[in-house]
Amino acid sequence: MKKTLFFVFAALLLAAPVKAQNITVEVSNLTHGIYFTPLLVAAHPEGTHLFQSGIPASVNLQAMAEGGEISGLISDLMAVSADIADNPAGGLLGPGLSASATFPKGGKNDFLSITAMLLPTNDGFVGLDALEIPKPKGVYTFYLNAYDAGTEANNEIINGGGAPGVLGIPADPGGNNGTGGTGITLTEKNKTVHIHRGVLGDTDLNGGPSDLTSTAHRWLNPVAKLVITVN
Amino acid sequence: MKKQAYWMMAALLLTSFFIQGCGEDNPQSTGASSRSYDITVVNLSSNQPLSPIAAIMHGPGYQGMTLGSPASLGLEQLAESGDHSAFILEAKASGAVSDTVSGTNVITPGAQTTLTLTGDEQLFTLVSMLVNTNDAIAAVNVIHLDQMAKNETMTLFVRAYDAGTEGNSETAGEVPGPAGNGEGFNSARNDRNVVSLHPGVISQDDGLPASALDQSHRFDQPVAKILIKRVS
Numbered sequence: 001m002k003k004t005l006f007f008v009f010a011a012l013l014l015a016a017p018v019k020a021q022n023i024t025v026e027v028s029n030l031t032h033g034i035y036f037t038p039l040l041v042a043a044h045p046e047g048t049h050l051f052q053s054g055i056p057a058s059v060n061l062q063a064m065a066e067g068g069e070i071s072g073l074i075s076d077l078m079a080v081s082a083d084i085a086d087n088p089a090g091g092l093l094g095p096g097l098s099a100s101a102t103f104p105k106g107g108k109n110d111f112l113s114i115t116a117m118l119l120p121t122n123d124g125f126v127g128l129d130a131l132e133i134p135k136p137k138g139v140y141t142f143y144l145n146a147y148d149a150g151t152e153a154n155n156e157i158i159n160g161g162g163a164p165g166v167l168g169i170p171a172d173p174g175g176n177n178g179t180g181g182t183g184i185t186l187t188e189k190n191k192t193v194h195i196h197r198g199v200l201g202d203t204d205l206n207g208g209p210s211d212l213t214s215t216a217h218r219w220l221n222p223v224a225k226l227v228i229t230v231n
Numbered sequence: 232m233k234k235q236a237y238w239m240m241a242a243l244l245l246t247s248f249f250i251q252g253c254g255e256d257n258p259q260s261t262g263a264s265s266r267s268y269d270i271t272v273v274n275l276s277s278n279q280p281l282s283p284i285a286a287i288m289h290g291p292g293y294q295g296m297t298l299g300s301p302a303s304l305g306l307e308q309l310a311e312s313g314d315h316s317a318f319i320l321e322a323k324a325s326g327a328v329s330d331t332v333s334g335t336n337v338i339t340p341g342a343q344t345t346l347t348l349t350g351d352e353q354l355f356t357l358v359s360m361l362v363n364t365n366d367a368i369a370a371v372n373v374i375h376l377d378q379m380a381k382n383e384t385m386t387l388f389v390r391a392y393d394a395g396t397e398g399n400s401e402t403a404g405e406v407p408g409p410a411g412n413g414e415g416f417n418s419a420r421n422d423r424n425v426v427s428l429h430p431g432v433i434s435q436d437d438g439l440p441a442s443a444l445d446q447s448h449r450f451d452q453p454v455a456k457i458l459i460k461r462v463s
Binding site for chain 2: 053
Protein backbone atom coordinates (compact mmCIF):
# COMPACT_ATOMS: atom_id res chain seq x y z
CA MET A 1 0.00 0.00 0.00
CA LYS A 2 2.72 2.42 1.00
CA LYS A 3 4.68 1.32 -1.98
CA THR A 4 1.75 2.02 -4.26
CA LEU A 5 1.35 5.51 -2.85
CA PHE A 6 5.02 6.13 -3.31
CA PHE A 7 4.79 5.21 -6.94
CA VAL A 8 1.78 7.44 -7.42
CA PHE A 9 3.75 10.30 -5.92
CA ALA A 10 6.73 9.49 -8.05
CA ALA A 11 4.55 9.45 -11.13
CA LEU A 12 3.11 12.83 -10.22
CA LEU A 13 6.54 14.26 -9.64
CA LEU A 14 7.79 12.89 -12.92
CA ALA A 15 4.77 14.25 -14.72
CA ALA A 16 5.22 17.72 -13.27
CA PRO A 17 7.98 18.91 -15.62
CA VAL A 18 5.92 17.85 -18.63
CA LYS A 19 3.13 20.15 -17.49
CA ALA A 20 5.49 23.12 -17.29
CA GLN A 21 4.62 25.81 -19.78
CA ASN A 22 7.96 26.37 -21.40
CA ILE A 23 9.83 26.19 -24.65
CA THR A 24 13.10 24.42 -25.20
CA VAL A 25 15.37 25.39 -28.05
CA GLU A 26 18.15 23.15 -29.33
CA VAL A 27 20.74 24.42 -31.82
CA SER A 28 22.99 21.93 -33.63
CA ASN A 29 26.08 22.77 -35.65
CA LEU A 30 25.68 20.93 -38.96
CA THR A 31 28.95 22.03 -40.55
CA HIS A 32 31.96 19.91 -41.34
CA GLY A 33 34.66 22.12 -39.86
CA ILE A 34 33.20 25.42 -38.67
CA TYR A 35 32.88 26.45 -35.00
CA PHE A 36 30.13 28.67 -33.60
CA THR A 37 31.33 31.35 -31.16
CA PRO A 38 29.18 31.76 -27.99
CA LEU A 39 25.57 31.49 -29.09
CA LEU A 40 23.04 34.16 -28.40
CA VAL A 41 19.50 32.79 -28.31
CA ALA A 42 16.67 35.13 -27.37
CA ALA A 43 12.89 35.22 -27.17
CA HIS A 44 11.74 38.77 -27.71
CA PRO A 45 8.75 40.88 -28.73
CA GLU A 46 7.58 41.26 -32.30
CA GLY A 47 9.45 44.02 -34.11
CA THR A 48 12.84 43.33 -32.52
CA HIS A 49 15.63 42.24 -34.87
CA LEU A 50 19.26 41.37 -34.17
CA PHE A 51 19.75 41.59 -37.93
CA GLN A 52 17.70 41.79 -41.11
CA SER A 53 18.96 40.50 -44.42
CA GLY A 54 19.17 43.25 -47.03
CA ILE A 55 19.84 45.89 -44.36
CA PRO A 56 23.28 47.02 -43.11
CA ALA A 57 24.44 45.41 -39.86
CA SER A 58 24.23 47.35 -36.60
CA VAL A 59 27.53 48.02 -34.81
CA ASN A 60 26.56 45.39 -32.24
CA LEU A 61 25.87 42.81 -34.93
CA GLN A 62 29.21 43.71 -36.52
CA ALA A 63 31.02 43.06 -33.22
CA MET A 64 29.35 39.64 -33.02
CA ALA A 65 30.03 38.75 -36.67
CA GLU A 66 33.66 39.89 -36.77
CA GLY A 67 34.78 38.83 -33.31
CA GLY A 68 32.07 36.80 -31.57
CA GLU A 69 31.37 39.62 -29.08
CA ILE A 70 27.71 39.40 -28.04
CA SER A 71 27.54 41.88 -25.13
CA GLY A 72 26.25 44.66 -27.36
CA LEU A 73 23.45 42.54 -28.78
CA ILE A 74 22.57 41.42 -25.24
CA SER A 75 22.22 45.09 -24.22
CA ASP A 76 19.90 45.63 -27.18
CA LEU A 77 17.79 42.65 -26.08
CA MET A 78 17.67 43.73 -22.43
CA ALA A 79 16.30 47.08 -23.57
CA VAL A 80 13.19 45.27 -24.87
CA SER A 81 12.95 42.92 -21.85
CA ALA A 82 13.77 39.87 -23.92
CA ASP A 83 14.36 36.41 -22.44
CA ILE A 84 18.03 35.79 -23.17
CA ALA A 85 20.11 32.62 -23.28
CA ASP A 86 23.66 33.97 -23.18
CA ASN A 87 26.21 31.40 -24.34
CA PRO A 88 24.18 28.21 -23.74
CA ALA A 89 27.01 26.08 -25.15
CA GLY A 90 29.43 27.45 -22.56
CA GLY A 91 31.92 28.49 -25.20
CA LEU A 92 32.46 27.32 -28.74
CA LEU A 93 29.99 24.92 -30.34
CA GLY A 94 32.00 22.60 -32.56
CA PRO A 95 30.87 20.69 -35.65
CA GLY A 96 28.24 18.09 -34.81
CA LEU A 97 27.56 19.46 -31.32
CA SER A 98 24.33 20.85 -29.86
CA ALA A 99 23.32 23.31 -27.16
CA SER A 100 19.96 23.86 -25.52
CA ALA A 101 18.16 26.66 -23.75
CA THR A 102 14.76 26.95 -22.06
CA PHE A 103 12.39 29.88 -22.29
CA PRO A 104 9.12 30.69 -20.53
CA LYS A 105 6.00 30.24 -22.62
CA GLY A 106 3.44 32.94 -23.17
CA GLY A 107 3.84 36.67 -22.77
CA LYS A 108 5.12 39.08 -25.34
CA ASN A 109 8.45 37.39 -26.01
CA ASP A 110 7.06 35.13 -28.69
CA PHE A 111 9.67 35.66 -31.40
CA LEU A 112 12.99 33.84 -31.49
CA SER A 113 16.34 35.10 -32.78
CA ILE A 114 19.74 33.42 -32.82
CA THR A 115 23.25 34.53 -33.75
CA ALA A 116 26.76 33.14 -33.51
CA MET A 117 29.89 33.95 -35.46
CA LEU A 118 31.29 31.26 -37.73
CA LEU A 119 34.98 30.51 -37.14
CA PRO A 120 37.10 30.71 -39.17
CA THR A 121 35.42 33.42 -41.27
CA ASN A 122 35.86 37.18 -41.50
CA ASP A 123 32.27 38.17 -40.71
CA GLY A 124 30.17 35.09 -41.28
CA PHE A 125 27.48 34.15 -38.81
CA VAL A 126 24.68 31.68 -38.35
CA GLY A 127 21.45 33.53 -37.92
CA LEU A 128 17.75 33.34 -37.26
CA ASP A 129 15.82 36.60 -37.58
CA ALA A 130 12.66 36.85 -35.51
CA LEU A 131 10.91 33.53 -36.07
CA GLU A 132 7.43 33.51 -34.58
CA ILE A 133 7.49 30.76 -31.97
CA PRO A 134 4.74 28.24 -32.68
CA LYS A 135 1.99 28.20 -30.07
CA PRO A 136 0.56 24.66 -30.14
CA LYS A 137 2.48 22.05 -28.19
CA GLY A 138 4.82 20.10 -30.39
CA VAL A 139 8.29 19.70 -31.82
CA TYR A 140 9.26 21.98 -34.67
CA THR A 141 12.43 21.74 -36.76
CA PHE A 142 14.01 24.56 -38.73
CA TYR A 143 17.28 24.91 -40.62
CA LEU A 144 19.45 28.01 -40.36
CA ASN A 145 21.65 29.64 -42.99
CA ALA A 146 25.07 31.25 -42.88
CA TYR A 147 25.01 35.00 -43.38
CA ASP A 148 27.72 37.50 -44.24
CA ALA A 149 27.42 40.66 -42.13
CA GLY A 150 28.68 42.70 -45.08
CA THR A 151 30.98 44.68 -42.80
CA GLU A 152 34.37 43.15 -43.64
CA ALA A 153 36.07 41.97 -46.82
CA ASN A 154 36.44 38.19 -46.84
CA ASN A 155 40.23 38.20 -47.11
CA GLU A 156 40.47 34.78 -45.39
CA ILE A 157 43.63 35.70 -43.50
CA ILE A 158 43.96 34.43 -39.92
CA ASN A 159 45.75 37.16 -38.00
CA GLY A 160 43.82 37.38 -34.76
CA GLY A 161 41.76 40.29 -36.08
CA GLY A 162 38.42 40.12 -34.31
CA ALA A 163 37.74 43.72 -33.33
CA PRO A 164 35.16 45.53 -35.45
CA GLY A 165 36.81 47.13 -38.45
CA VAL A 166 40.02 45.13 -38.13
CA LEU A 167 40.55 43.06 -41.27
CA GLY A 168 41.26 39.41 -40.60
CA ILE A 169 40.00 36.26 -38.92
CA PRO A 170 40.51 35.72 -35.17
CA ALA A 171 41.38 32.01 -35.24
CA ASP A 172 40.55 28.54 -36.46
CA PRO A 173 39.60 26.57 -33.35
CA GLY A 174 39.96 23.34 -35.33
CA GLY A 175 43.56 24.09 -36.24
CA ASN A 176 43.10 23.20 -39.90
CA ASN A 177 44.31 26.51 -41.22
CA GLY A 178 47.43 27.46 -43.12
CA THR A 179 49.49 30.62 -42.79
CA GLY A 180 51.15 33.12 -45.07
CA GLY A 181 48.21 33.63 -47.41
CA THR A 182 48.21 36.69 -49.63
CA GLY A 183 44.52 37.43 -49.11
CA ILE A 184 41.45 36.70 -51.22
CA THR A 185 40.00 40.19 -51.57
CA LEU A 186 40.00 43.66 -50.06
CA THR A 187 36.47 44.55 -51.08
CA GLU A 188 32.96 43.62 -50.00
CA LYS A 189 30.40 43.98 -52.79
CA ASN A 190 27.22 43.62 -50.76
CA LYS A 191 27.44 45.78 -47.64
CA THR A 192 24.11 44.65 -46.26
CA VAL A 193 23.57 41.44 -44.33
CA HIS A 194 23.28 38.75 -46.99
CA ILE A 195 23.67 35.03 -47.56
CA HIS A 196 27.34 34.06 -47.23
CA ARG A 197 28.80 32.91 -50.54
CA GLY A 198 31.00 30.45 -48.67
CA VAL A 199 34.72 30.50 -48.18
CA LEU A 200 37.21 29.75 -50.93
CA GLY A 201 40.25 28.43 -49.05
CA ASP A 202 43.13 26.67 -50.76
CA THR A 203 45.26 23.59 -50.18
CA ASP A 204 48.52 25.43 -49.48
CA LEU A 205 49.29 25.45 -45.74
CA ASN A 206 52.29 27.77 -46.21
CA GLY A 207 50.98 30.43 -48.57
CA GLY A 208 48.51 30.65 -51.40
CA PRO A 209 45.70 33.18 -51.49
CA SER A 210 43.91 31.99 -48.32
CA ASP A 211 44.78 30.84 -44.82
CA LEU A 212 41.66 28.71 -44.88
CA THR A 213 41.76 25.14 -46.16
CA SER A 214 39.30 24.35 -48.91
CA THR A 215 39.06 20.69 -47.93
CA ALA A 216 38.27 21.52 -44.28
CA HIS A 217 36.43 24.82 -44.08
CA ARG A 218 33.78 24.87 -46.78
CA TRP A 219 30.11 24.55 -46.05
CA LEU A 220 26.77 24.67 -47.82
CA ASN A 221 23.54 25.95 -46.32
CA PRO A 222 21.99 25.06 -44.01
CA VAL A 223 24.68 25.29 -41.31
CA ALA A 224 22.55 24.67 -38.23
CA LYS A 225 19.45 22.80 -37.15
CA LEU A 226 17.00 24.35 -34.73
CA VAL A 227 14.52 22.23 -32.83
CA ILE A 228 11.88 24.10 -30.87
CA THR A 229 9.87 22.04 -28.39
CA VAL A 230 6.75 23.75 -27.12
CA ASN A 231 5.78 22.10 -23.84
CA MET B 232 -35.20 17.59 -69.68
CA LYS B 233 -31.56 16.79 -69.89
CA LYS B 234 -30.85 20.44 -70.64
CA GLN B 235 -32.82 21.53 -67.58
CA ALA B 236 -30.89 19.21 -65.33
CA TYR B 237 -27.68 20.53 -66.79
CA TRP B 238 -28.64 24.12 -66.05
CA MET B 239 -29.73 23.25 -62.54
CA MET B 240 -26.39 21.61 -61.96
CA ALA B 241 -24.64 24.63 -63.35
CA ALA B 242 -26.65 26.94 -61.10
CA LEU B 243 -25.81 24.83 -58.08
CA LEU B 244 -22.15 24.85 -58.97
CA LEU B 245 -22.19 28.60 -59.48
CA THR B 246 -23.96 29.11 -56.16
CA SER B 247 -21.42 27.08 -54.26
CA PHE B 248 -18.70 28.89 -56.13
CA PHE B 249 -20.00 32.28 -55.06
CA ILE B 250 -20.61 31.20 -51.50
CA GLN B 251 -16.98 30.15 -51.34
CA GLY B 252 -15.86 33.31 -53.01
CA CYS B 253 -17.75 35.59 -50.64
CA GLY B 254 -15.64 34.50 -47.73
CA GLU B 255 -13.06 37.20 -48.31
CA ASP B 256 -11.61 36.83 -44.84
CA ASN B 257 -12.07 33.10 -44.71
CA PRO B 258 -8.60 31.68 -45.23
CA GLN B 259 -10.15 28.56 -46.80
CA SER B 260 -11.66 30.48 -49.69
CA THR B 261 -9.97 30.18 -53.03
CA GLY B 262 -10.41 32.21 -56.14
CA ALA B 263 -13.51 34.16 -57.05
CA SER B 264 -12.63 37.37 -55.20
CA SER B 265 -9.85 39.69 -56.14
CA ARG B 266 -7.00 40.18 -53.72
CA SER B 267 -3.90 42.33 -53.73
CA TYR B 268 -0.46 41.44 -52.49
CA ASP B 269 2.60 43.62 -52.00
CA ILE B 270 5.64 41.62 -53.04
CA THR B 271 9.11 42.78 -51.93
CA VAL B 272 12.14 41.06 -53.43
CA VAL B 273 15.50 41.43 -51.62
CA ASN B 274 18.73 40.39 -53.36
CA LEU B 275 20.77 38.40 -50.80
CA SER B 276 23.64 37.45 -53.08
CA SER B 277 27.19 38.73 -52.85
CA ASN B 278 27.64 39.95 -56.41
CA GLN B 279 24.81 38.71 -58.63
CA PRO B 280 22.51 41.51 -59.80
CA LEU B 281 18.99 40.21 -60.42
CA SER B 282 17.35 41.06 -63.74
CA PRO B 283 13.99 42.88 -63.74
CA ILE B 284 11.58 40.43 -62.23
CA ALA B 285 8.69 38.63 -63.83
CA ALA B 286 5.89 38.15 -61.30
CA ILE B 287 2.76 36.20 -62.17
CA MET B 288 -0.48 35.61 -60.32
CA HIS B 289 -2.18 32.59 -61.76
CA GLY B 290 -4.44 29.60 -61.40
CA PRO B 291 -3.63 25.91 -61.67
CA GLY B 292 -3.67 26.04 -65.48
CA TYR B 293 -0.24 27.68 -65.63
CA GLN B 294 3.21 26.52 -64.58
CA GLY B 295 6.16 28.69 -65.55
CA MET B 296 8.80 26.06 -64.88
CA THR B 297 8.95 22.39 -63.99
CA LEU B 298 11.92 20.81 -62.25
CA GLY B 299 13.35 17.99 -64.33
CA SER B 300 11.66 19.18 -67.52
CA PRO B 301 12.96 21.41 -70.34
CA ALA B 302 12.53 25.15 -69.95
CA SER B 303 10.03 26.90 -72.21
CA LEU B 304 11.46 29.23 -74.83
CA GLY B 305 10.37 32.20 -72.74
CA LEU B 306 12.08 30.83 -69.64
CA GLU B 307 15.21 30.12 -71.68
CA GLN B 308 15.31 33.72 -72.90
CA LEU B 309 14.81 35.04 -69.37
CA ALA B 310 17.46 32.73 -67.91
CA GLU B 311 20.08 33.46 -70.57
CA SER B 312 19.53 37.18 -71.14
CA GLY B 313 17.34 38.55 -68.34
CA ASP B 314 14.66 39.55 -70.87
CA HIS B 315 11.33 38.46 -69.39
CA SER B 316 9.03 39.65 -72.19
CA ALA B 317 8.51 36.26 -73.86
CA PHE B 318 8.08 34.54 -70.48
CA ILE B 319 5.32 37.01 -69.57
CA LEU B 320 3.65 36.54 -72.97
CA GLU B 321 3.65 32.76 -72.47
CA ALA B 322 1.99 33.24 -69.10
CA LYS B 323 -0.71 35.46 -70.54
CA ALA B 324 -1.27 33.02 -73.41
CA SER B 325 -2.04 30.25 -70.92
CA GLY B 326 -5.36 31.90 -70.10
CA ALA B 327 -4.86 30.99 -66.44
CA VAL B 328 -3.22 34.23 -65.35
CA SER B 329 -4.99 37.07 -63.56
CA ASP B 330 -2.10 39.52 -63.22
CA THR B 331 1.50 39.93 -64.28
CA VAL B 332 4.16 42.47 -63.38
CA SER B 333 7.09 43.07 -65.70
CA GLY B 334 9.76 44.64 -63.53
CA THR B 335 11.88 47.40 -65.01
CA ASN B 336 14.72 47.70 -62.48
CA VAL B 337 17.77 45.55 -61.96
CA ILE B 338 17.96 44.61 -58.26
CA THR B 339 21.58 44.96 -57.21
CA PRO B 340 23.03 42.89 -54.32
CA GLY B 341 21.55 44.13 -51.04
CA ALA B 342 18.87 46.15 -52.83
CA GLN B 343 15.16 45.45 -52.94
CA THR B 344 12.10 46.27 -54.99
CA THR B 345 8.37 46.13 -54.26
CA LEU B 346 5.51 45.49 -56.64
CA THR B 347 1.82 44.76 -56.31
CA LEU B 348 -0.13 41.87 -57.79
CA THR B 349 -3.92 42.01 -57.91
CA GLY B 350 -6.25 39.33 -59.14
CA ASP B 351 -8.68 36.56 -58.42
CA GLU B 352 -6.22 33.69 -58.83
CA GLN B 353 -4.11 32.88 -55.78
CA LEU B 354 -1.02 31.11 -57.07
CA PHE B 355 2.24 33.01 -57.36
CA THR B 356 5.32 32.54 -59.52
CA LEU B 357 8.34 34.84 -59.76
CA VAL B 358 11.49 34.53 -61.87
CA SER B 359 14.61 36.69 -62.26
CA MET B 360 18.04 35.99 -63.78
CA LEU B 361 21.29 36.01 -61.83
CA VAL B 362 22.95 38.04 -64.53
CA ASN B 363 26.58 37.08 -63.82
CA THR B 364 25.87 33.49 -64.87
CA ASN B 365 25.09 31.59 -68.04
CA ASP B 366 21.48 30.68 -67.26
CA ALA B 367 20.80 30.82 -63.52
CA ILE B 368 17.44 32.05 -62.27
CA ALA B 369 16.13 32.96 -58.86
CA ALA B 370 12.62 31.58 -58.77
CA VAL B 371 9.65 30.67 -56.66
CA ASN B 372 7.25 28.40 -58.46
CA VAL B 373 3.50 27.99 -57.78
CA ILE B 374 3.32 29.38 -54.25
CA HIS B 375 -0.15 29.13 -52.71
CA LEU B 376 -1.35 32.46 -51.35
CA ASP B 377 -4.96 31.44 -50.74
CA GLN B 378 -4.40 30.66 -47.05
CA MET B 379 -3.23 34.20 -46.28
CA ALA B 380 -5.58 36.38 -44.26
CA LYS B 381 -5.80 40.10 -44.95
CA ASN B 382 -2.71 41.95 -43.64
CA GLU B 383 -0.91 38.65 -43.06
CA THR B 384 2.72 38.50 -44.15
CA MET B 385 4.84 35.62 -45.39
CA THR B 386 8.58 35.31 -46.02
CA LEU B 387 9.97 33.08 -48.74
CA PHE B 388 13.62 32.29 -49.31
CA VAL B 389 14.38 32.01 -53.00
CA ARG B 390 16.65 29.37 -54.46
CA ALA B 391 18.73 29.61 -57.60
CA TYR B 392 17.85 27.19 -60.39
CA ASP B 393 19.74 26.29 -63.54
CA ALA B 394 17.52 26.59 -66.60
CA GLY B 395 19.58 23.83 -68.20
CA THR B 396 19.56 25.51 -71.60
CA GLU B 397 23.15 26.79 -71.74
CA GLY B 398 26.33 25.12 -70.54
CA ASN B 399 27.88 26.83 -67.51
CA SER B 400 31.02 27.99 -69.32
CA GLU B 401 31.22 31.20 -67.24
CA THR B 402 33.15 32.78 -70.13
CA ALA B 403 32.94 36.53 -70.73
CA GLY B 404 31.43 35.85 -74.13
CA GLU B 405 28.46 34.01 -72.62
CA VAL B 406 27.81 35.86 -69.35
CA PRO B 407 25.59 38.87 -70.10
CA GLY B 408 25.98 40.63 -66.73
CA PRO B 409 28.68 43.17 -65.89
CA ALA B 410 31.20 40.42 -65.12
CA GLY B 411 31.22 39.40 -68.78
CA ASN B 412 29.12 41.78 -70.90
CA GLY B 413 28.71 38.83 -73.20
CA GLU B 414 25.94 37.29 -75.24
CA GLY B 415 22.50 36.88 -73.77
CA PHE B 416 20.03 34.58 -75.46
CA ASN B 417 21.21 31.91 -77.85
CA SER B 418 18.66 29.41 -79.11
CA ALA B 419 21.14 26.51 -79.04
CA ARG B 420 20.51 24.20 -76.11
CA ASN B 421 23.91 22.82 -75.15
CA ASP B 422 23.25 21.77 -71.56
CA ARG B 423 21.16 18.99 -70.03
CA ASN B 424 17.95 20.72 -71.15
CA VAL B 425 16.13 20.22 -67.87
CA VAL B 426 15.53 22.70 -65.06
CA SER B 427 17.40 21.79 -61.88
CA LEU B 428 18.67 23.45 -58.73
CA HIS B 429 21.79 25.45 -59.54
CA PRO B 430 25.12 23.87 -58.56
CA GLY B 431 26.72 27.31 -58.07
CA VAL B 432 29.44 28.97 -60.08
CA ILE B 433 33.10 27.98 -59.95
CA SER B 434 34.97 31.20 -60.89
CA GLN B 435 38.57 31.83 -62.00
CA ASP B 436 39.57 32.01 -58.33
CA ASP B 437 38.47 28.43 -57.73
CA GLY B 438 40.06 26.63 -60.63
CA LEU B 439 38.18 27.56 -63.82
CA PRO B 440 40.70 29.72 -65.71
CA ALA B 441 38.34 30.58 -68.59
CA SER B 442 35.73 31.94 -66.20
CA ALA B 443 34.96 35.65 -66.31
CA LEU B 444 33.73 35.36 -62.73
CA ASP B 445 35.79 35.87 -59.59
CA GLN B 446 35.24 34.61 -56.05
CA SER B 447 32.78 37.42 -55.31
CA HIS B 448 30.31 36.00 -57.84
CA ARG B 449 30.01 32.68 -56.03
CA PHE B 450 26.72 32.06 -54.24
CA ASP B 451 25.05 29.61 -51.92
CA GLN B 452 21.33 29.04 -51.50
CA PRO B 453 19.14 30.98 -50.95
CA VAL B 454 19.94 33.93 -53.21
CA ALA B 455 17.00 36.19 -52.43
CA LYS B 456 14.17 36.78 -50.02
CA ILE B 457 10.57 37.60 -50.83
CA LEU B 458 8.25 39.29 -48.36
CA ILE B 459 4.59 38.95 -49.26
CA LYS B 460 1.85 40.98 -47.61
CA ARG B 461 -1.78 40.52 -48.48
CA VAL B 462 -3.14 44.06 -48.55
CA SER B 463 -6.73 43.44 -49.65
